[in-house]
């Protein structure tokens with residue numbers, strides 16, 4: 001499980017309080033007003049934001065002692081961060097080794113991830129020769145090959161149309177279901193939360209609230225969420 005114990009997370013002059021636990025294997029949406037600190041929360045778990053106070057644990061391990069690249073965390077951003085000069089397979093391979101010197105079993109891992117996201121026939125293409133949805137799948141395959149316990153998504157599919165976004169969310173739900181990974185996903189769209197998240201962490205008023213059941217929270221939103229949902 002992921003435990004944030006009385007954390008105060010800093011982001012420039014902004015700070016966010018979080019005291020919450022996320023069960024292993026759960027799928028959690030992080031929602032709340034713009035500027036409330038959703039990305040700040042995710043970035044702290046990834047190790048990119050310092051804690052002014054408190055402690056963070058994954059299972060028994062204190063995360064503060066673990067540098068970002070060694071945390072059990074894979075992160076997917078909105079733009080996917082694909083390298084335009086590398087092929088699809090190479091972009092995925094970066095998830096395994098930054099120098100791309102992959103052995104046969106690592107190359108097989110890349111291939112398997114591409115099959116899993118339906119892109120095995122496009123392994124040698126460059127990102128520019130892919131649609132937006134296909135590019136998202138490459139970024140997802142790269143996260144997949146990292147085989148990390150915690151998957152952090154920061155509005156990864158916001159640029160996609162509604163049908164494609166729904167398809168990607170369903171694929172993410174399937175993939176985390178297969179791997180048993182724990183998902184934390186920032187979204188501006190409560191429908192995303194309803195689609196794939198069992199629980200929601202509401203970030204508002206300087207506070208990341210403990211997770212609540214998605215349907216009951218969205219059906220009976222507290223004032224801070226009601227104002228945001230409109």
Ligand SMILES: Nc1ncnc2c1ncn2[C@@H]1O[C@H](COP(=O)(O)OP(=O)(O)OP(=O)(O)O)[C@@H](O)[C@H]1O
Pocket residue numbers: 011012013014032033034035036037038039040041203
């Ligand atoms: N360098 C900085 N100095 C001061 N404040 C900052 C800095 N960077 C970010 N902030 C503030 O931190 C707060 C949290 O930002 P964050 O990106 O986490 O919010 P968010 O909920 O993810 O927003 P959005 O939904 O708009 O992406 C914002 O109010 C922002 O203005």
